[in-house]
Amino acid sequence: MNAIDTKPKLHDCRDAFVAVLERLGAENSKVVAVCNDSVGSSKLGGFKAKWPERLVNVGIAEQNMVGVGAGLANGGLLPFVCGASCFLTGRSLEQVKADIAYSNANVKLVGISSGMAYGELGPTHHSIEDFAWTRVLPNLPVIAPCDSIETAAAVEWAAAYQGPVFLRLSRVGVPDLLPAGHKFELGKANLLRDGDAVTLIANGTLTHRMMKAADILASQGIEARVLNMATVRPIDVEAVVKAATETGAILTAEEHSVYGGLGSAIAEVVVAEAPAPMKILGVPGIFAPTGSAEFLLDEFGMAPAAVAEAAIALIARKKTRA
Template sequence: MNAPFETAKLHDCRDAFVATLEAMGEANRNIVAVCNDSVGSSKLSGFRDKFPDRLINVGIAEQNMVGVGAGLANGGKVPYVCAASPFLTGRALEQIKADVAYSETNVKLVGISSGMAYGELGATHHSIEDFAWIRALPNVPVIAPADRIETAAAVAWAGDHVGGCFLRLSRVGVPDLFPEDHVFELGKANVLREGTDLTIIANGVLSHRAVMAATLLAAQGLSARVLNMATVRPIDAEAIEAAAAETGAILTCEEHTIFGGLGSAVAEVVVDTRPVPMSRLGVPGVFAHTGSANQLLDDFGMSPEAIALSATALVKRKG
């Protein structure tokens, strides 16, 4: 952490995404972007201005968009297919399954404004099922960076990775967690804070809240390990097993339904390897209501204070 979160500057991870993509485009003429009438929300105007013949705007046609991306990949291009995450993953799921996962094409899927970032627009625009939908598919790593630095590193990793992937990016401002030289490693969790009494596992916009919760717990005499689990698939089973063995309890936090996402992925490892008391924080199997993205996280029990309360209750279950 570079500064106390209360005073730290907040960054929109989309800015890191486009800055990295533009730099990659300068170095590699095969880098292209495909979007669904979302040049503004994907912040691709700079890429369009620099490389006008390498931005393909298909209009509001997400299924075609994924197919176009697959065709470009088959032609030797490296397409970053960008759209609001609920429409990319919901409307085009069949194309993602057939044209990207099954066909093993080199398509980089970028879900913009994921989770509950479109808070006031309601359930139709919330993307709280995307982990579950994409995690079920083979051949498509699922990645949710926690800050601008990890976002840039993950975007660069995707460019070198041969094959499809899904990058889940938010528009909600978050503070820096990682040093500027951070290197993203697929399937590798990062320890943001050491601890011995329980482990809190989070990703995306929840990771810095998990660290804040751990600070509150420390003031109460509880030592919480915090893991940033940016890769939901393939999950870092080794880090989860170590957390279970060394801290004896695991709490997950995600901007997603509690069914099929990060919590479920962690629980699958825990039940198969080292069962310990575990709790999952997220949207509890309902459509989220309207409100600002940060307020919705608070409403669903994921303010730093609420995370700390859940952690305290979980530790009591250890016996």
């Protein structure tokens, strides 16, 4: 029985992030947290209580925060630079480009409350451009885990990886989807459910919605493949090509603009390697109205029933072509 149907416990992935960060901090004195007056929103209170001197709070100054992170790494430390994703990426984009990515600094950028987690606060606080801004930068893996298990695994992986990383986290509760003990592999999608009619691909807060949509499709006799694709860069070319060739159609959904994000990254592969009809769901190129993240995702056609409907329309396009 699918756990999604039984009102599973929802997890705030920030909790998984700080649990691993604090464990890493205990094991390795080089682990430091850097933030922009965001101790509370990044859930760094526990880290601060344990190692107050290793919590580098630069105040409300994101450009400095990212530069300081690069300097700390130069001095041999392992900095996790945490801030609301809208500010971490938008305000400091040139620092992310020059000081982190181009300099290949061993800095872990952690975008908190990404997507529309701050839905009611309006478009200034929505971070629905961050995939587009970051995935064009060489050297910088871009990762949006789908649950607390993958978040923990990705943080663990990022700490061991030598080089910059952008982890895009949310505060919106999600059910656990991946098995306990899951190991994160950069650039490798996870097959959560197999099928041959269509492939549904998502990451972050959308993956569990894809699982629900697949349940709806299955109830109508349509078997959808579901891939969780946390890594937006480097994209899993092999999984995308297999999805396109084996299922003939790909639907993507993301808490991001439809321009430049996960769907675009997948489309780049599909067009070049295995042309197939696609549908990209996300924020349709507008500044989003007021509402919670969950409300807005529904509003933009990403409720499971709407996703299932879009998938059926996509499958029809596939048949028309055949």
